[in-house]
Amino acid sequence: MTPVPPRHQDAPEPVPPDGGPGGVIRVLIVDDQTIVRAGFAALLDAQEDITVTGEAGDGREAVRLAEETRPDVVVMDIRMPGMDGIEATRRILAKPWATGVRVLVLTTFDVDEYVYEALAVGASGFLLKDATADELVSAVRVVARGDSLLAPQVTGRLIREFTRQRRNRPRPPSELSTLTARETEVLTLIAGGLSNSEIAQRLVVSEHTVKTHVARVFTKLGLRDRAQAVMLAYEAGVVVPGEQR
Numbered sequence: 001m002t003p004v005p006p007r008h009q010d011a012p013e014p015v016p017p018d019g020g021p022g023g024v025i026r027v028l029i030v031d032d033q034t035i036v037r038a039g040f041a042a043l044l045d046a047q048e049d050i051t052v053t054g055e056a057g058d059g060r061e062a063v064r065l066a067e068e069t070r071p072d073v074v075v076m077d078i079r080m081p082g083m084d085g086i087e088a089t090r091r092i093l094a095k096p097w098a099t100g101v102r103v104l105v106l107t108t109f110d111v112d113e114y115v116y117e118a119l120a121v122g123a124s125g126f127l128l129k130d131a132t133a134d135e136l137v138s139a140v141r142v143v144a145r146g147d148s149l150l151a152p153q154v155t156g157r158l159i160r161e162f163t164r165q166r167r168n169r170p171r172p173p174s175e176l177s178t179l180t181a182r183e184t185e186v187l188t189l190i191a192g193g194l195s196n197s198e199i200a201q202r203l204v205v206s207e208h209t210v211k212t213h214v215a216r217v218f219t220k221l222g223l224r225d226r227a228q229a230v231m232l233a234y235e236a237g238v239v240v241p242g243e244q245r
Contacts, residue, residue: 025050025144028071030062030088031106032080036129040075043133050140059083059091066092066101073144074103075136076123078114086117093122093224102143102225116231124225125149148227176236178220184238186213190226191233 027044029052031037037055045052053069056062060083066074074092078085089103103123107114108130118126124143127136142149179187182203189199196214200207223229232238 023049025073025140026053026069026071027051027140028054028056028062028065028069028074030056030059030074030080030085031077032057033077036077040136043136044075044140047137050137059085059088062088063091066098067095070097071101073140074101075106075140076103076118077106078118079107084114086114086121089118089123090121102146104139104143104149119227119231122224122228124227143225146225148225148230175221176238179217183213183217183220186210187217187229187233188238190214190217190229191238193230 027050029037029040029044031040034057037057041052041055044050053071054065056065058080062074062076062085063083074089076085076089085105089105092098093101093103103118105118105123105126106129107126108128125139125148127139127149131139139149176184185203186199189202194202196207196210200210203210217223217229218225221229221232223232
């Protein structure tokens with residue numbers, strides 16, 4: 001499928017995660033159902049701050065179009081024939097130019113091991129396919145600015161169910177030991193689902209200070225976003241599944 005010509009720039013260039021020129025968010029839509037792709041494209045392209053750069057019907061085409069169009073956000077279906085959304089996500093995010101790309105995965109189930117796998121390879125969050133139009137638009141904006149999108153009603157169940165299966169692959173203690181006590185505290189609060197403003201209130205510091213701590217945690221641990229931070233915290237035992245925070 002030929003990529004949709006971007007409305008706001010002619011040549012695909014790597015852009016920061018808050019969007020391209022003028023803050024416009026470039027989106028690639030990946031789904032094996034033509035009608036779903038068309039509906040998502042029409043909805044997102046109608047937004048002033050979003051432009052659809054292409055549509056792909058499977059994972060292999062998604063990898064190719066991502067290379068050609070350099071999107072800020074990839075809206076990725078998980079279950080597709082041939083190359084699925086997990087492998088496509090892995091390949092896209094492994095590209096040298098893709099450091100600012102965010103992948104929003106789509107699923108028909110609120111707790112699905114495929115969702116965990118997608119987050120583990122670098123996706124920034126997930127959205128149920130029965131989400132409303134407003135929820136889809138909001139989700140694209142959320143992940144584009146570098147935040148993760150993990151629905152509160154399913155995040156805890158998702159993390160608790162699948163981190164138990166991965167206890168044989170904990171994060172080496174040496175990496176966590178590079179964190180200061182305050183950075184470890186911030187990581188724990190991120191795992192608890194708190195936003196930067198909520199962490200600032202909890203620690204009685206400014207939100208700017210929290211952002212600095214979060215950035216340092218991500219840099220030291222090689223994390224892309226909050227979704228990976230949540231999983232790492234559980235896998236490494238910083239937060240114990242089922243404990244109250």
